[in-house]
Amino acid sequence: NAGVTQTPKFRVLKTGQSMTLLCAQDMNHEYMYWYRQDPGMGLRLIHYSVGEGTTAKGEVPDGYNVSRLKKQNFLLGLESAAPSQTSVYFCASSYVQANQPQHFGDGTRLSIL
Amino acid sequence: AQSVTQLDSQVPVFEEAPVELRCNYSSSVSVYLFWYVQYPNQGLQLLLKYLSGSTLVKGINGFEAEFNKSQTSFHLRKPSVHISDTAEYFCAVRGGPSGGYQKVTFGTGTKLQVIP
Numbered sequence A: 001n002a003g004v005t006q007t008p009k010f011r012v013l014k015t016g017q018s019m020t021l022l023c024a025q026d027m028n029h030e031y032m033y034w035y036r037q038d039p040g041m042g043l044r045l046i047h048y049s050v051g052e053g054t055t056a057k058g059e060v061p062d063g064y065n066v067s068r069l070k071k072q073n074f075l076l077g078l079e080s081a082a083p084s085q086t087s088v089y090f091c092a093s094s095y096v097q098a099n100q101p102q103h104f105g106d107g108t109r110l111s112i113l
Numbered sequence B: 001a002q003s004v005t006q007l008d009s010q011v012p013v014f015e016e017a018p019v020e021l022r023c024n025y026s027s028s029v030s031v032y033l034f035w036y037v038q039y040p041n042q043g044l045q046l047l048l049k050y051l052s053g054s055t056l057v058k059g060i061n062g063f064e065a066e067f068n069k070s071q072t073s074f075h076l077r078k079p080s081v082h083i084s085d086t087a088e089y090f091c092a093v094r095g096g097p098s099g100g101y102q103k104v105t106f107g108t109g110t111k112l113q114v115i116p
Helices: none
Strands: A004-007 A010-013 A019-025 A031-037 A043-051 A054-057 A064-067 A073-078 A087-094 A108-112 B003-005 B010-014 B019-021 B024-026 B032-038 B044-050 B056-058 B064-068 B073-078 B087-094 B104-106 B110-115
Touching: A004 A087, A019 A031, A019 A087, A019 A108, A031 A073, A043 A064, A043 A073, A073 A087, B003 B087, B003 B104, B010 B019, B019 B110, B024 B073, B032 B064, B032 B073, B044 B056, B044 B064, B044 B073, B073 B087
Parallel strands: A010 A108, B010 B110
Antiparallel strands: A004 A019, A019 A073, A031 A043, A031 A087, A043 A054, A064 A073, A087 A108, B003 B024, B019 B073, B032 B044, B032 B087, B056 B064, B064 B073, B087 B104, B087 B110
């Protein structure tokens, strides 16, 4: 059972380039999330989705877009990368029930030069 | 808005000594509380969770946490740490007055450094 899989694991971009991070889960979870992790700041929510075809903004959505065309996939896009978006990005998923924990991928390490 | 405070950014402790990692949250409504552990270059893994009932919750790897509603705290403890416990630990709260139970709020993390 793969759980939550993120691709790619590492990426280096130049300022202004675009890219898409892919998250796939095989647990039939309804909820999916994208976080960024920066030193000393914990995890900050970028966008999330409560079901196929629905997305919502989190705490730090500017500069990012997301799509959830299929229940098992959640894509995070950077339209025009900026150095401030250098970070480690984590995808997570969970069941609807509030007493259920989130399951995390291993992260994507993204550097913007 | 919901907030989670982990006051200690780093906690050094000698091997086989006890440790307590502190977590306080702000909420006037029922919430669900979690502790996650993150080893280097990995994602977060669930350590334990408090849902209801007994205030003392036992998790994996010998960790436990005590829920204190009056102090809005959920401190993590281990009576004797091992080198392999060196990692970053995150307290998280699901639920709160404004966002329902869809979102989870994380603390800023505590790095536990176990010294041989």
